[in-house]
Amino acid sequence: MKLLTTLLFGLLWQDVAARTSKAYKGGRGRGKKLIHDAVRRSSEARVTRDDTKESVACAEALATPIKAPKPNIWGQLTGDEAASVIAWLFAQKELNLTVSENATSWDNSVLLIEALPPNKTDALAFIDGCKAAPAKYAHVLLDHRASENPTYNDIIVGPLPIDNVTTTWKPLTYPFTKKNDGKVRNLDADDDALHDQWLYVIGADVADITMDLWGGSATGAENDTLDIWGIDPLWQDDNKVIRWDAFWSIPEDDFDAETLLPLGLYVMSDVTGRDPSKWKLEGWLYNDIFYNSTEAFRDAYFSEGFVKNGANVEGDWARTDQQGPVFPLDTAYPPTSIAPTGARFAVDHDNKYVEWMGWSFYIGFSRDTGMSLHDIRYKGERILYELGLQEALAHYAGNDPMQSGTAYLDTFYGFGPYAFELVSGYDCPAYATYLNTSFYVAETTHTHISSICLFEYTADYPMQRHSTSKYVSVTKNTYFSVRSVSTVGNYDYMFTYGFYMDGSISVEVRASGYIQSAYFANNEDYGFKIHDFLSGSMHDHVLNFKADFDILGTNNSVQLMSLVPATKRYPWSQGKTRNTMALERSFIESEKSSRFNWADNGATQVLVVNEDKPNKYGELRGYRILPYTGTAHLTVKDSSNVVNAAHWAEYDVQITKQKDTEPKSAHPYNSQDVHDPPVNFAKFFNDEKLRKEDLVFWLNLGMHHVPHTGDLPNTVFTTAHSGIQFMPSNYFMGDVSRQTVNQVRVEYGGGNVSQVENFGQKDQVCALDFEPAEPDLSEYKGDVVVRKFPYDPNHPWYETDAIV
Amino acid sequence: MKLLTTLLFGLLWQDVAARTSKAYKGGRGRGKKLIHDAVRRSSEARVTRDDTKESVACAEALATPIKAPKPNIWGQLTGDEAASVIAWLFAQKELNLTVSENATSWDNSVLLIEALPPNKTDALAFIDGCKAAPAKYAHVLLDHRASENPTYNDIIVGPLPIDNVTTTWKPLTYPFTKKNDGKVRNLDADDDALHDQWLYVIGADVADITMDLWGGSATGAENDTLDIWGIDPLWQDDNKVIRWDAFWSIPEDDFDAETLLPLGLYVMSDVTGRDPSKWKLEGWLYNDIFYNSTEAFRDAYFSEGFVKNGANVEGDWARTDQQGPVFPLDTAYPPTSIAPTGARFAVDHDNKYVEWMGWSFYIGFSRDTGMSLHDIRYKGERILYELGLQEALAHYAGNDPMQSGTAYLDTFYGFGPYAFELVSGYDCPAYATYLNTSFYVAETTHTHISSICLFEYTADYPMQRHSTSKYVSVTKNTYFSVRSVSTVGNYDYMFTYGFYMDGSISVEVRASGYIQSAYFANNEDYGFKIHDFLSGSMHDHVLNFKADFDILGTNNSVQLMSLVPATKRYPWSQGKTRNTMALERSFIESEKSSRFNWADNGATQVLVVNEDKPNKYGELRGYRILPYTGTAHLTVKDSSNVVNAAHWAEYDVQITKQKDTEPKSAHPYNSQDVHDPPVNFAKFFNDEKLRKEDLVFWLNLGMHHVPHTGDLPNTVFTTAHSGIQFMPSNYFMGDVSRQTVNQVRVEYGGGNVSQVENFGQKDQVCALDFEPAEPDLSEYKGDVVVRKFPYDPNHPWYETDAIV
Secondary structure, X not given: OHHHHHHHHHHHHHHHHHHHOXXXXXXXXXXXXXXXXXXXXXXXXXXXXXXXXXXXXXXXXOOEEOOOOOOOOOOOOOHHHHHHHHHHHHHOHHHOEOOXXXXXXXXXXXXXXXXXXXXXXXXXXXXXXXXXXXXXXXXXXXXXOOOOOOEEEEEEEEEEOOOOOOOEEEEOOOOOOOOOOOEEEOOOOOHHHHHXXXXXXXXXXXXXXXXXXXXXXXXXXXXXXEEEEEOOOOEOOOOOOEEEEEEEEOOOOOOOOHHHOEEEEEEEEEOOOOOHHHOEEEEEEEOOEEEOOHHHHHHHHOOOOOOOOOOOOOOHHHOOOOOOOOOHHXXXXXXXXXXXXXXXXXXXXXXXXXXXXXXXXXEEEEOOOEEEEEEEEEOOEEEEXXXXXXXXXXXXXXXXXXXXXXXXXXXXXXXXXXXXXXXXXXXXXXXXXXXXXXEEEOXXXXXXXXXXXXXXXXXXOOOEEEEOOOEXXXXXXXXXXXXXXXXXXXXXEEEEEEEOOOOOEXXXXXXXXXXXXXXXXXXXXXXXXXXXXXXXOOEEEEEEEEXXXXXXXXXXXXXXXXXXXXXXEOOOOOOOEEEEEEEEEEEOOEHHXXXXXXXXXXXXXXXXXXXXXXXXXXXXXXXXXXXXXXXXXXXXXXXXOOOOOOHHHHOOEEEEEOOOOOOOOOOXXXXXXXXXXXXXXXXXXXXXXXXXXOEEEEEEEEEEEOOXXXXXXXXXXXXXXXXXXEEEEOOOOOOHHHHOOOEEXXXXXXXXXXXXXXXXXXXXXXXXXXXXXXXXXXXXXXXXXXXXXXXXEEEEEEEOOOOX | OHHHHHHHHHHHHHHHHHHHOHHHHHHHHHHHHHHHHHHHOOHHHOEOOOOOOOOEEOOOOOOEEOOOOOOOOOOOOOHHHHHHHHHHHHHOHHHOEOOHHHOOOOOEEEEEEEEOOOOHHHHHHHHOOOOOOOOEEEEEEEEEOOOOOOEEEEEEXXXXXXXXXXXXXXXXXXXXXXXXXXXXXXXXXXXXXXXXXXXXXXXXXXXXXXXXXXXXXXXXXXXXXXEEEEOOOOEOOOOOOEEEEEEEEOOOOOOOOHHHOEEEXXXXXXXXXXXXXXXXXXXXXXXXXXXXXHHHHHHHHOOOOOOOOOOOOOOHHHOOOOOOOOOHXXXXXXXXXXXXXXXXXXXXXXXXXXXXXOEEEEEEEEOOOEEEEEEEEEOOEEEEEEEEEEEEEEEEOOOOHHHHOOEEEHHHOOOOOOOOOOOEOOOEOOOOXXXXXXXXXXXXXXEEEEEEEEEEEEOOOOOEEEEOOOEEEEEOOEEEEEEEEEEEOOEEEEEEEEEOOOOOEEEEEEEEEOOOOEEOOOOHHHOOEEEOOEEOOOEEEEEEEEEEEOOOOOOEEEEEEEEEEEEEEOOOOOOOEEEEEEEEEEEXXXXXXXXXXXXXXXXXXXXXXXXXXXXXXXXXXXXXXXXEEOOOOOOXXXXXXXXXXXXXXXXXXXXXXXXXXXXXXXXOOHHHOOOOOOOOHHHHOOOOEOOOEOEEEEEEEEEEEOOOHHHOOOEOOOOOEEEEEEEEEOOOOOOHHHHOOOEEEEEEEOOEEEEEEOOOOHHHOEEEEEOOOOOOHHHOOOEEEEEEOOEEEEEEEEEOOOOO
């Protein structure tokens, strides 16, 4: 057991250990806890030898440790690196930085320190050639608030390691379409004042009304039963900054149901400029009637005939716990997947590098977009240079200004900080291998324990089968998944990349969690009425992914192949025409025609191919990009909310020539300047040729969501699901899943089996004890936090109260 | 063990037993074998009590036996019933029947005896009311060949049980649009002559050429290395019956690869009429050149400059067995789903009735379309009266007359006879509960053992989740599946109906097996070249399903709800317009507008609702019909092959008023008269009103398939997949998956868990031994066959050699 414990500790915790030094294990009594935590992951599948059977002992547990062929150049900064960068930054007097804890809204502070991803040009020279690794730089985001015109400033610091002679900083500019020295205005600089000097003052001012309507108030007091918050992005027209805020009930318990409790009262404010004393209350809206001042609203409210609507109040309908009579058989333990011989893949935890059945890839992680995959290869041949989320838009509509004005661009909040610890046995199988991820906040590095899971699963259906009167051949469909979940406010996004034995890859997003709902009054054209005073509030989710394919090198083309109806005369058709169908093929020549939607009736295949390297039959080797389920682009045309901040949401498929200057389709602060955002995706399209070029596919997943009663209390993953597959198209010479031994051929005749061909599977039978217990979730953790400035690596602490 | 064995035998085998009488168990030593066979299904999950743990003993194994609330009126005839009907038929002299074994092509024989499904009108009075079960009738298909104009005759015999006074037969006419006394012409009456007196004669006639080209011949001899077969349906224009046949290589071993081995030579014959001596060879086609006689072809062939192409020859590329180097970790046993506490559902095997977590339904089975589901209810409230396959079209295209002329309508072959025994641990989990199915052929009843499987599975992702800084709530997604697989010739169709905890249902089809390919020459516009002389041969699969919804009764309506871009001015928008989106709703008023496709960008929801029974918020309770993945309608417009035989394939969604006279969208012999088929689906649409009516949805699943090298040797299920979901839309008052205890809520703070709420799951933990062995497939069986005429129920035998 000691050996196993040590091994498990080593595998699971080296991520943390690497960042927190060896002293961590003994630090403040937490080391032991961590060991327990690691061990519980294998407690569901303890391995025993059973000498009474012919079986051999099962292989032991977690992923085989390996060493990545090259270091992960898309990885995160080490703790030491981050600490050295922050110390160096504080030494640069011209930056005039204040430690976050002490910073007022008129001080400059550091919001982010993370690794700057290498340029592809430099990366290829390293990963495919014998060049050295690209120089490492830190990407730093400064919150420059000591100014009448506060900005977020993207800068780079490097090269690393810090050297007081060679290390410099400069604005980060090349990845952005906006040429403004890496700066974007900050509309949230006065967030504290907004609450204390504005919204709560307004709340107090109308407390007579809110008490009368709902028996509560929103004043910033501890015992408030109401909350005030509003649109995102803010209205940014006519050189003004306008916000609409709504009143919400605060749930009476811990359930996160506030977004189900709108009250139907909205207030409009002009918050242009940094002086709260110059902000202006512009009016009120209640029951579709606009009042241009608080006085006008109050006069109306206390007049006869004023129509008062009811309040949305928390109840069991808004709580996720078990409810209703229990089905008798439901208390029995349900079917469960186990890994009887342990993990059948290999992981380099330090480098977040994975190998499984011919596949290999590196995992990157960033504050903005969470997990990404890099250098995805099959048998050593790269298929994708990069695959990852870029941005997620949740665009609402409604008869009220709150819902109408909401169009969340979620990287503003960040997918990284919200990629929480996964729940073993629920979010991922209990036997999964977990990786930690880290992000920087306020001079600390937070580590989300077990926030990426890696696991194999066997589908409930096979990969292949065929029956005849003489034999049946069937192959198991065991696939590999990489998963993380980010809960951005009310919504939980589950991201899963799947790898399959036949050479295909899947990209899937599922959405659960609480919807953001609307007050029901007059909202019929924007949603179902789903509770007493509640509307489901229609919205579009659009999630943009970057898929940088490299099919046999970087000189790739996009081929379209359509099935079309055809009327044809043939040498054999006796002079008559026949109504049939045929294939039409074409290439996308340039960025002039590289933004399009999936064809009606799935008639058109989108293929990424290498024209210079056909297979021996002359067909172009490539991959097909196949909508798997529920893809969506944005319904809204020329959205008043996002203006130029989300042009990537307009089509299903968009293809550009790869450029080091266009690494991402979005910027987390696009919402701060929607007319002139840091990254305007439409500007990527400038007619460049796309034949035999390095290509990037920007692919949208998404859902049109009109929540109905079944979305209460939470949306369910069953149907809130979108996915795309990448499948080989003449890429291999045959189905590569033939390589697996996890198949059988049974020969029979006359009622007897003459042969069962197991392809060597049987030899590996082994015995183990299985106890179908729930994983012990009492060891579920929050973040591990390590102070970086002043650097204090030996005193990490746990934190769940303030997740970011 | 004795008790368990008895129990298992009773559960698994009563299907067989019911048909074969109690004497079966001792008959010819087979009883014992059957017991072994039954027992092996539970050998993978033996249950033991472990007294050293707190756990209770696990529940035992298979599905709980229950009694269906009412008999299954969609079930099959009993063995006794079928035997009595056949005996009665042979006593009706006017039918002039000959026992199949002795029947020549000029005798009349019985092709089919099965239960006639009840009219819905009669069925509802029974299942919802207190009326008696509808009278039982047999549906019989006679092969009327003692005629110059042979026909297939559908008749009904009844009422059952047979009574020589009251039982009569009459033509079955009401379910067909063609009014022809239930008769359709038989184009295959002279199938024996076609081979012996026509195709093999032609094969022998050109043996000099085939020997020269490919070193073989097709003469009907045992040692033939070539085969000849052709188009389906036959050309039926101008009162002629024309066939094109192609030459194929016969594989040298048992692998079923013949459809991968076309040779590129085609022969055209006029086979009009029943006299083979009057049939005419009309010409030959080779390498896109048509020759109008054998002489012309031979002259050309032996002339200088004749271009000879190569042959497609079997090799490992066409074999499904394991190939290539084995990945080291692949020999370890992969992750596997187990059912540690046994089945959590209940089955009435006699009535093929199932209950799982609030859901209940009956299973029907027919020769034409295999498995179907009936009276699907959630908590006793019917959602669907009927759900089942109607027909499957595989429509090819190509430059040659063979592929161009192929448009299989697979119910001609039948999904029932090809629903083979499922492979435990591969087609379904080893712990699945299996049902048998039967079909009639040539005075015998064949029973496919274990050809329907029922199982629960837990998805690799949860049903619901939400994280906050204080707690995480996650619910397992355990679902229930009903599955059968039909291998119709080269293709294996896997049909799966899924039931989910949130009230949703899925209908899924996957396709594997061998493609039917084309000879490569000049076929570029119709497929990829995928092997030396092989083209993948593009084709459309379209599979039509009937979904007869009953939402809170039979008065239902179809509501369409679209998300549309909108430019609006609001009371609060300061006089400005805003670009946003809104919902547009409408109802389908009549069959004039009830044939349509899924909307672009998934913008339109298709809902079946009950307008008279809104929920308490005024919203219409109903179900949404949601394309899940890869649906398709037929690319070809006005197909020359199927003409009027498959109008159901033209749209994604088609809705009719339910009529007892329109029970099925197709007839298995539609291919015999494509201009005037027994069921012309287009005739269902006659402008009837669809508001507040009993509605039937005819839904198409399918795939556009352009096979590439990855389809060799077999197409894989990963991407050859089509599905539709039915999801509740305001049907329930909230998410009904909240009812499950298979969820957890973990409360935490400051790095510690304060509570793990398991909702009673933990109490049910139990222990068992798990040995991850392959199921013992050496007991895989073929059909159990029981002779019905002369009736010999005590002497069943096994048969795999001739599956139908």
